[in-house]
Amino acid sequence: MAWTNEEIKGKILHKLTRFGKFEHSHTAVENLQKGFPKDLVGKVKDMIHELKKEEILKSKPTSYGEQVSINVEKSEQVMRYIDSFLNKRE
Numbered sequence: 001m002a003w004t005n006e007e008i009k010g011k012i013l014h015k016l017t018r019f020g021k022f023e024h025s026h027t028a029v030e031n032l033q034k035g036f037p038k039d040l041v042g043k044v045k046d047m048i049h050e051l052k053k054e055e056i057l058k059s060k061p062t063s064y065g066e067q068v069s070i071n072v073e074k075s076e077q078v079m080r081y082i083d084s085f086l087n088k089r090e
Contacts, residue, residue: 003040003088008047010085011036013056013078016070026060026067056081 012032021027033044048068051057056074060067070078 003043004084005043005047005050006081006084007088008036008040008044009051009056010081010083010088012044012047012051013070014082014085016068017078017082021069022072023058023069026069029066029068032068
């Protein structure tokens with residue numbers, strides 16, 4: 001069962017929303033790769049990069065590694081990606 005880019009982005013954003021990682025609440029980029037099949041880890045990193053380019057994810061560099069949170073101004077796009085992920089699971 002292949003994953004589309006939208007579904008991968010949706011799973012990443014779904015995980016962040018479940019843990020309430022909006023604006024000032026961040027999580028390590030490495031945490032976003034957990035839960036994906038091992039063969040998708042490279043693709044997940046690419047999708048994280050794309051989400052940052054789309055300004056859906058805000059990046060916060062720290063001394064202990066990069067942290068990210070969801071940009072609440074992009075909630076419409078966030079929901080669209082999450083919907084594509086949730087529809088995959090049905």
